[in-house]
Amino acid sequence: MKKxxxxxFTIFGLYLSFAQSESYGVxxxxxxxxxxxxxxxxxxxxxSPQMKGAITLKENKDFFLETSKEFGKIxxxxxxxxxxxxxxxxLYKGKADKGFxxxxxxxxxxxxxxxxxxxxxxxxKTAANQLSKIPExxxxxxxxxxxxxxxxxxISIAVIKNGKTSFYGIIRKNDTLKxxxxxxxxxxxxxxxxxxTATILAQLVLEKxxxxxxxxxxxxxxxxxxxxxxxxxxxxxHSSGLYRIPKNLEENIEENNPYKNYAADxxxxxxxxxxxxxxxxGKNYGYSNxxxxxxxxxxxxxxxxxxQKLLQKRIFDKFGMTNSFTNVxxxxxxxxLIKGLDKDGKETSQxxxxxxxxxxxxxxxxxxxARFSLAQFNFSNKDxxxxxxxxxxxxxxxxxxxxxxxxxxxxxxxxxWHNGGTGGYSSSLLLNPKTKNGxxxxxxxxxxxxxxxxxxxxxxxxxxxxxxRK
Numbered sequence: 525m526k527k528x529x530x531x532x533f534t535i536f537g538l539y540l541s542f543a544q545s546e547s548y549g550v551x552x553x554x555x556x557x558x559x560x561x562x563x564x565x566x567x568x569x570x571x572s573p574q575m576k577g578a579i580t581l582k583e584n585k586d587f588f589l590e591t592s593k594e595f596g597k598i599x600x601x602x603x604x605x606x607x608x609x610x611x612x613x614x615l616y617k618g619k620a621d622k623g624f625x626x627x628x629x630x631x632x633x634x635x636x637x638x639x640x641x642x643x644x645x646x647x648x649k650t651a652a653n654q655l656s657k658i659p660e661x662x663x664x665x666x667x668x669x670x671x672x673x674x675x676x677x678x679i680s681i682a683v684i685k686n687g688k689t690s691f692y693g694i695i696r697k698n699d700t701l702k703x704x705x706x707x708x709x710x711x712x713x714x715x716x717x718x719x720x721t722a723t724i725l726a727q728l729v730l731e732k733x734x735x736x737x738x739x740x741x742x743x744x745x746x747x748x749x750x751x752x753x754x755x756x757x758x759x760x761x762h763s764s765g766l767y768r769i770p771k772n773l774e775e776n777i778e779e780n781n782p783y784k785n786y787a788a789d790x791x792x793x794x795x796x797x798x799x800x801x802x803x804x805x806g807k808n809y810g811y812s813n814x815x816x817x818x819x820x821x822x823x824x825x826x827x828x829x830x831x832q833k834l835l836q837k838r839i840f841d842k843f844g845m846t847n848s849f850t851n852v853x854x855x856x857x858x859x860x861l862i863k864g865l866d867k868d869g870k871e872t873s874q875x876x877x878x879x880x881x882x883x884x885x886x887x888x889x890x891x892x893x894a895r896f897s898l899a900q901f902n903f904s905n906k907d908x909x910x911x912x913x914x915x916x917x918x919x920x921x922x923x924x925x926x927x928x929x930x931x932x933x934x935x936x937x938x939x940x941w942h943n944g945g946t947g948g949y950s951s952s953l954l955l956n957p958k959t960k961n962g963x964x965x966x967x968x969x970x971x972x973x974x975x976x977x978x979x980x981x982x983x984x985x986x987x988x989x990x991x992x993r994k
Contacts, residue, residue: 677969832881
């Protein structure tokens with residue numbers, strides 16, 4: 525039960541860091557009051573529709589009964605960190621009857637609970653620093669953000685400056701951070717795959733096979749439920765109104781491989797019989813794995829092939845990504861695949877994708893992603909340039925192109941950004957088209973790791989160093 529609740533954080537998606545918002549503090553106070561009063565059914569009433577679809581009332585009660593038995597009442601809480609004011613999670617340290625706990629919970633934009641995980645608090649052991657052959661300013665960033673990750677953690681980094689790429693790799697072994705050459709090693713890249721899916725869409729638009737305003741519905745021989753219409757453009761910029769995952773994904777879900785059994789028949793059944801929108805299409809931003817899964821699935825239909833073959837031909841072959849795959853089995857053959865680690869630092873299974881491959885199925889290396897990144901700076905790549913054009917406004921600082929999030933930071937830099945995560949991996953790709961600098965970070969750090977957002981911070985801090993250098 526606890527594993528399923530933890531899994532929701534990964535498959536729902538996580539985003540940028542911000543300070544604590546008032547809504548999280550109020551929601552936590554209410555949650556703790558209901559928990560300590562053993563009003564578990566009332567907690568369930570504060571769940572989001574997706575949580576209620578994933579967790580039954582009985583499972584919710586069993587979770588809190590188990591938590592109460594293990595920790596007792598939680599007397600007080602202390603804010604630690606938060607990701608995204610509206611679509612992320614907050615982390616608190618709690619003082620319980622039987623020791624200290626970590627309380628991780630997520631809220632959606634309606635302040636409904638999207639996930640809960642209560643685990644024992646474990647004091648982190650800082651690694652010894654034996655990093656070498658890394659520029660001093662990068663070395664400090666890498667050590668500061670990696671020193672508490674578990675043993676066997678690997679982080680692979682590509683740094684792009686003035687069209688030249690440098691590679692750096694680190695590994696934590698025997699509580700020591702060391703340098704390692706892993707720029708050709710393979711990692712699951714999760715939602716960074718969405719950049720490839722969006723690029724294929726841009727290619728089909730430029731070839732006049734599709735238009736962004738076209739609806740995907742015409743490629744299906746049945747009406748979508750409630751006659752809902754979904755355009756290619758809205759799927760690619762997260763304004764489709766679709767929920768992050770389809771409700772029927774949770775049926776017979778494998779805890780450590782959630783997308784494996786979600787095949788074409790389940791997706792088409794969902795579209796025909798269960799489709800529901802979270803928001804009116806085209807009106808609001810709502811990050812959606814379902815949207816990009818449907819986008820990739822539909823483009824494969826249009827091209828009369830599989831999404832895997834589309835990705836190979838239109839992305840990997842075109843951009844010289846000779847060390848990238850859409851199938852974990854292929855990636856494992858030559859021993860280059862780095863094993864993923866769960867939030868506790870234990871090896872975990874790889875993720876397999878079927879109908880929703882377009883949202884997160886790719887396996888790649890920083891060497892290949894650096895090639896893809898450099899191509900973003902080349903104006904002759906019209907497909908890549910099209911993906912960078914804003915098509916929707918998320919908030920004051922962020923617009924969305926086709927998959928790319930175009931983020932304007934406090935120094936007014938306009939950055940292209942996307943991250944990714946699967947059960948045992950986290951990734952980040954960050955580019956500044958104006959300076960033609962960029963950073964790619966791949967790791968086997970799980971999104972459930974409490975310091976997971978440090979992977980993002982590595983990318984942003986290194987790019988800041990690059991952009992201030994002459």
